[in-house]
Amino acid sequence: MLLDYAKYDRERAAESARANFRRRRFDEGTFACDVCEWSPPAVIMAMGVPRVLQAHHIVAVSAGGHDTDENLLLLCPNHHAIAGALRRKFTQRDALLEALRRSTEHADA
Numbered sequence: 501m502l503l504d505y506a507k508y509d510r511e512r513a514a515e516s517a518r519a520n521f522r523r524r525r526f527d528e529g530t531f532a533c534d535v536c537e538w539s540p541p542a543v544i545m546a547m548g549v550p551r552v553l554q555a556h557h558i559v560a561v562s563a564g565g566h567d568t569d570e571n572l573l574l575l576c577p578n579h580h581a582i583a584g585a586l587r588r589k590f591t592q593r594d595a596l597l598e599a600l601r602r603s604t605e606h607a608d609a
Contacts, residue, residue, distance in 0.1 A: 517567030518555035525553075525574050533576040535600045554580045559591050573597070579604070 525531045526549045532539040533553060544550045556573045559565030570593065575583060582603050583596065590596035 511561075514557070514561045514567055518557075518572065521555045521569060521572045522551070522553065522574065523549055524569075531574070533579055534573045535579045535597060536576060536604060538576045552577065556580055556583050558593055558596055560587065563588065575600075 522531075531545070531549075531553060539545070540550050540552050544552065553574050553576060556575050557565050557567075558571050558573060561567065565571050573583070573593070573596070579600050582600055586596065586599060590599060
């Protein structure tokens with residue numbers, strides 16, 4: 501089996517973009533889920549940038565999306581799982597955020 505170096509390079513670049521996005525949000529003090537505003541407890545935050553909040557590409561890099569802040573959301577594990585299930589159904593930030601908010605409303609009912 502041959503290694504697809506181009507795919508490997510894209511995946512490494514995407515991981516670096518996600519890490520940089522998380523770091524910027526942490527440094528700016530906006531390190532909370534873009535949907536429910538949950539943030540890790542202070543004891544975890546004191547350890548540095550926790551990976552418990554995950555950067556999610558709205559349009560996957562493999563589908564032509566870019567590693568820009570406009571194409572990334574910061575999500576708690578629950579909303580990241582839902583966003584993964586909705587993958588490719590939404591290509592716009594506001595539409596995906598609205599769908600994620602609606603999914604949370606249904607879960608609370």
